[in-house]
Amino acid sequence: xxxxxxxxxxxxxxxxxxxxxxxxxxxxxxxxxxxxxxxxxxxxxxxxxxxxxxxxxxxxxxxxxxxxxxxxxxxxxxxxxxxxxxxxxxxxx
Amino acid sequence: xxxxxxxxxxxxxxxxxxxxxxxxxxxxxxxxxxxxxxxxxxxxxxxxxxxxxxxxxxxxxxxxxxxxxxxxxxxxxxxxxxxxxxxxxxxxxxxxxxxxxxxxxxxxxxxxxxxxxxxxxxxxxxxxxxxxxxxxxxxxxxxxxxxxxxxxxxxxxxxxxxxxxxxxxxxx
Numbered sequence: 001x002x003x004x005x006x007x008x009x010x011x012x013x014x015x016x017x018x019x020x021x022x023x024x025x026x027x028x029x030x031x032x033x034x035x036x037x038x039x040x041x042x043x044x045x046x047x048x049x050x051x052x053x054x055x056x057x058x059x060x061x062x063x064x065x066x067x068x069x070x071x072x073x074x075x076x077x078x079x080x081x082x083x084x085x086x087x088x089x090x091x092x093x
Numbered sequence: 094x095x096x097x098x099x100x101x102x103x104x105x106x107x108x109x110x111x112x113x114x115x116x117x118x119x120x121x122x123x124x125x126x127x128x129x130x131x132x133x134x135x136x137x138x139x140x141x142x143x144x145x146x147x148x149x150x151x152x153x154x155x156x157x158x159x160x161x162x163x164x165x166x167x168x169x170x171x172x173x174x175x176x177x178x179x180x181x182x183x184x185x186x187x188x189x190x191x192x193x194x195x196x197x198x199x200x201x202x203x204x205x206x207x208x209x210x211x212x213x214x215x216x217x218x219x220x221x222x223x224x225x226x227x228x229x230x231x232x233x234x235x236x237x238x239x240x241x242x243x244x245x246x247x248x249x250x251x252x253x254x255x256x257x258x259x260x261x262x263x264x265x
Contacts, residue, residue: 022120022166026127029158030111033134036146044141049230052143053239056231059153060246064253066158070165071260077169078263 025069032062099140106133124162131155145228 036055043051110130117123131154138147235243 020120022162022169023115023123026114026123026162029127029154030114030130033131033154036150037134037137040138040141040143040146044143049227049234050238052146052227052231053234055143055146056149056235057239057242057246059149060250063153063158064249066161067253067257068260070161071257073165074168074261 021073025066025073029062029066032058096140100137103133103137103140107137120166121163124159124166127162128155128159131159143227145231 036058039051039055039058043049043055107130110126110133113126114123114130117126131150135147135150135155138144138150
């Protein structure tokens, strides 16, 4: 539990502090891993495999998110030549 | 006893590599630390008795997602590191403050959870299963009780695949 919380906090710090969007995506992966560790820990503690089934779903969603997110990064980089989120202000009016 | 030692050692490695992922300047080094982190998480799954999930973790994360990240890092060939210039509006302190607020929230939830008596432990569902072994059990649950979510997850992956191709292609 404490390990999961600590990993989650590191991921949140990564999202908040870094300015490279690729690093931010990796921090999101860390957060999802923290959630998975929590699910598996409870599953092993309660002798119930439902937690592991949910962890598999989380992994599937993480893979989908990574694919779409990295596609967006590539499309954006092709247009703007930057991965710094401070310069990503296309939608600002 | 040996299990506890293994758990704490692996936990220390996971946290150390996570800190390195977030703090390293070079993005490629960060991705490589992420691989090590995922491998140690897989080792932790083995310690916790989830062997099937450990194999899935290595295949999907260390094998698939990280290769995807490496490709993007190399395609996005950075002339200058994106954090070399100090933007005047960088809100690093604000970010740390928000993270600390989140930590306080988590601690409050944990304290509240410990203050309340622990919830009734549900009877183990594995008793009703006609199969033994971790992989068999997970597969049994996945194809009986969770068949609809499983199919929805596969549809989600299909849609994500098509979306990623459409986004990354130069012109259709």
